[in-house]
Amino acid sequence: xxxxxxxxxxxxxxxxxxxxxxxxxxxxxxxxxxxxxxxxxxxxxxxxxxxxxxxxxxxxxxxxxxxxxxxxxxxxxxxxxxxxxxxxxxxxxxxxxxxxxxxxxxxxxxxxxxxxxxxxxxxxxxxxxxxxxxxxxxxxxxxxxxxxxxxxxxxxxxxxxxxxxxxxxxxxxxxxxxxxxxxxxxxxxxxxxxxxxxxxxxxxxxxxxxxxxxxxxxxxxxxxxxxxxxxxxxxxxxxxxxxxxxxxxxxxxxxxxxxxxxxxxxxxxxxxxxxxxxxxxxxxxxxxxxxxxxxxxxxxxxxxxxxxxxxxxxxxxxxxxxxxxxxxxxxxxxxxxxxxxxxxxxxxxxxxxxxxxxxxxxxxxxxxxxxxxxxxxxxxxxxxxxxxxxxxxxxx
Numbered sequence: 001x002x003x004x005x006x007x008x009x010x011x012x013x014x015x016x017x018x019x020x021x022x023x024x025x026x027x028x029x030x031x032x033x034x035x036x037x038x039x040x041x042x043x044x045x046x047x048x049x050x051x052x053x054x055x056x057x058x059x060x061x062x063x064x065x066x067x068x069x070x071x072x073x074x075x076x077x078x079x080x081x082x083x084x085x086x087x088x089x090x091x092x093x094x095x096x097x098x099x100x101x102x103x104x105x106x107x108x109x110x111x112x113x114x115x116x117x118x119x120x121x122x123x124x125x126x127x128x129x130x131x132x133x134x135x136x137x138x139x140x141x142x143x144x145x146x147x148x149x150x151x152x153x154x155x156x157x158x159x160x161x162x163x164x165x166x167x168x169x170x171x172x173x174x175x176x177x178x179x180x181x182x183x184x185x186x187x188x189x190x191x192x193x194x195x196x197x198x199x200x201x202x203x204x205x206x207x208x209x210x211x212x213x214x215x216x217x218x219x220x221x222x223x224x225x226x227x228x229x230x231x232x233x234x235x236x237x238x239x240x241x242x243x244x245x246x247x248x249x250x251x252x253x254x255x256x257x258x259x260x261x262x263x264x265x266x267x268x269x270x271x272x273x274x275x276x277x278x279x280x281x282x283x284x285x286x287x288x289x290x291x292x293x294x295x296x297x298x299x300x301x302x303x304x305x306x307x308x309x310x311x312x313x314x315x316x317x318x319x320x321x322x323x324x325x326x327x328x329x330x331x332x333x334x335x336x337x338x339x340x341x342x343x344x345x346x347x348x349x350x351x352x353x354x355x356x357x358x359x360x361x362x363x364x365x366x367x368x369x370x371x372x373x374x375x376x377x378x379x380x381x382x383x384x385x386x387x388x389x390x391x392x393x394x395x396x
Contacts, residue, residue: 018074027079038069039335042083050076057341111359123272130264138257143249161222172213176235189220261303280354287323297338305331
């Protein structure tokens with residue numbers, strides 16, 4: 001009886017670890033169950049048909065915790081890494097002797113996604129929009145926290161006036177100044193300290209600054225001009241020159257997290273973001289077949305592209321049937337997760353027609369691409385318990 005190879009599968013936290021132990025090496029294919037969306041692209045890409053769809057909707061919604069969105073047969077798997085390359089959500093990792101490796105790429109035997117997701121730093125104003133709309137936590141907004149941060153109070157946040165690079169000038173006309181002290185009482189940046197009162201002079205005197213008239217700390221001044229408005233003698237002038245109106249920091253896209261949904265690029269106020277989707281094609285939603293109250297596809301969509309339409313007033317219906325489900329195609333990435341999770345039949349139809357890749361398209365990839373471009377819809381019947389099949393359809 002052969003001692004090698006040996007195979008095993010185990011659950012390790014959020015990961016499912018498949019292992020192939022050879023005589024001189026160990027291969028591990030690791031599936032992150034939390035990151036996996038159940039899109040099924042790995043299923044269509046596996047050369048050995050070692051991956052099958054599981055109960056995508058139930059597992060992604062958290063209705064069950066005993067199964068992953070996809071299941072890998074650790075014995076049939078050749079540990080080639082094709083599924084790792086093709087997973088658009090980086091939910092799969094291949095390790096050889098404990099080190100992350102993709103030998104098939106090292107040997108130039110397979111192309112990779114041609115990711116285009118970038119931010120023009122010159123145009124970017126460091127606002128918060130892209131970070132807020134991104135459904136995949138793919139935005140790294142490395143910007144200092146200021147006192148008005150949109151995430152709520154932050155300990156150690158910077159004063160808002162420090163966000164801009166400015167040069168402030170402060171001047172007091174000492175010939176007009178009555179040394180009343182109002183400006184110093186209002187502002188921590190100004191010091192009005194009277195000399196010791198003495199009958200010898202019989203006057204109120206103060207320590208003057210040769211440059212500003214009164215001692216003044218620029219680091220504490222935010223050029224609010226309260227001192228100017230409050231001065232009864234109108235002897236104070238404050239001017240601020242903005243040297244740079246760009247706040248500090250950098251905003252970038254975490255490529256491994258980006259699914260190219262274009263939420264950020266379509267909503268960026270200065271149009272500083274460029275994102276091109278990985279897949280081209282079309283998706284159809286037949287809302288008339290959708291049972292009301294399901295919303296599985298809405299909950300599991302990794303791009304937040306599916307929604308429940310807002311109810312229309314009865315006066316605006318005009319005898320039409322109100323749709324129970326809809327998709328915003330601008331944000332749909334054609335991953336297929338919704339098709340796989342849909343418990344109904346022929347409600348969602350997916351047709352991919354293109355994919356952005358870089359590198360030589362090998363014969364293996366061409367076979368995979370043919371599968372990816374097959375028009376599919378959901379199928380209720382489970383031929384094997386816990387496994388889901390998709391119905392292939394004729395091209396439209």
